[in-house]
Amino acid sequence: MSKHVVLYKKLSPALMQRLQAHADVTLIEDVKSDEGMARLRDALPHADGLLGASLKLDAELLDRAVKLKAVSSVSVGVDNYDIDDLTRRGILLTNTPDVLTQTTADTGFALIMATARRVVELASMVRDGRWTQNIGPEHFGTDVHGKTLGIVGMGRIGEAVAQRGHFGFGMPVLYHSHSPKPDVEARFDAQYRSLEDLLHESDFVCLTVPLTAQTERLIGAEQLALMRPQAILINIARGKVVDEQALITALQNRQIRAAGLDVFDREPIQTDSPLLQLDNVVATPHMGSATDETREAMARCAVDNMISALSGDKPKDLVNPSAWHPH
Ligand code: 8YV
Numbered sequence: 001m002s003k004h005v006v007l008y009k010k011l012s013p014a015l016m017q018r019l020q021a022h023a024d025v026t027l028i029e030d031v032k033s034d035e036g037m038a039r040l041r042d043a044l045p046h047a048d049g050l051l052g053a054s055l056k057l058d059a060e061l062l063d064r065a066v067k068l069k070a071v072s073s074v075s076v077g078v079d080n081y082d083i084d085d086l087t088r089r090g091i092l093l094t095n096t097p098d099v100l101t102q103t104t105a106d107t108g109f110a111l112i113m114a115t116a117r118r119v120v121e122l123a124s125m126v127r128d129g130r131w132t133q134n135i136g137p138e139h140f141g142t143d144v145h146g147k148t149l150g151i152v153g154m155g156r157i158g159e160a161v162a163q164r165g166h167f168g169f170g171m172p173v174l175y176h177s178h179s180p181k182p183d184v185e186a187r188f189d190a191q192y193r194s195l196e197d198l199l200h201e202s203d204f205v206c207l208t209v210p211l212t213a214q215t216e217r218l219i220g221a222e223q224l225a226l227m228r229p230q231a232i233l234i235n236i237a238r239g240k241v242v243d244e245q246a247l248i249t250a251l252q253n254r255q256i257r258a259a260g261l262d263v264f265d266r267e268p269i270q271t272d273s274p275l276l277q278l279d280n281v282v283a284t285p286h287m288g289s290a291t292d293e294t295r296e297a298m299a300r301c302a303v304d305n306m307i308s309a310l311s312g313d314k315p316k317d318l319v320n321p322s323a324w325h326p327h
Contacts, residue, residue, distance in 0.1 A: 008052035105160030111260030150202025153209030
């Protein structure tokens with residue numbers, strides 16, 4: 001009896017072929033549309049496996065997936081899943097760590113550079129024909145090299161950001177994490193700080209923590225008030241790690257210099273969001289891992305995790321090992 005995988009994120013032809021060699025596959029395109037969601041709901045009762053990303057997999061959907069054995073997420077973040085509920089249901093959850101680490105850290109530095117040197121704002125000035133004379137102080141940015149980089153969250157991506165800051169830009173690196181990381185301190189001459197001290201001492205604050213009950217709204221009005229007026233906030237984690245209204249107020253009042261944001265409370269961000277009206281905000285569309293190479297590598301990991309799970313083998317990137325029971 002062949003297995004049935006429901007796919008809600010398109011795969012390249014090569015990866016689709018790889019998956020179809022092991023299961024029947026139903027592709028649900030545009031799962032966030034009403035029609036797409038209706039098709040997903042109809043397909044779930046027949047699914048042994050579910051593969052995709054950026055969809056909140058809630059209990060109502062899982063209740064429909066009576067045969068489901070594995071969910072393979074094309075993401076490293078797993079905040080879209082109730083891991084305990086999946087485990088209780090005996091459903092394996094896998095993700096795609098590692099393959100996106102460097103690309104996401106590159107995005108972090110793209111935002112650091114773009115925000116500090118006002119690249120988007122000034123490039124728009126050129127494009128719009130408003131570059132009519134040598135730029136003056138009103139258009140100056142701020143240096144990145146040598147400035148203090150504060151990293152909130154020291155996992156794989158945080159380490160890759162620290163590497164870039166230390167070796168690439170000669171930045172003193174501070175970090176806050178749930179526990180000190182002596183190896184990171186040795187490799188990048190990094191220093192552990194409390195969150196409060198990091199916010200007070202850093203010129204750039206880069207958020208790389210996963211979204212959990214402990215990190216939701218980690219950065220609010222109180223935390224933003226600890227940052228320096230010339231400091232810049234970078235968020236490549238999740239939008240909900242920041243109190244977005246408090247950030248808007250801090251940016252409007254120039255309480256901090258600027259923000260580079262790749263993630264938002266709601267995605268896509270509402271077009272009338274005040275964040276999009278501020279010239280000291282660089283906003284990108286959750287593109288952290290969005291390169292040809294990395295997204296294909298992520299999808300390949302997700303396909304291989306799914307194939308392992310459906311074949312009765314332990315998947316490489318298992319998020320909930322307690323749900324695994326060798327046959
Ligand atoms: C996107 C991410 O979610 O991996 C994550 O957790 O935030 C991003 O990589 C992913 O690319 C969606 O497919």
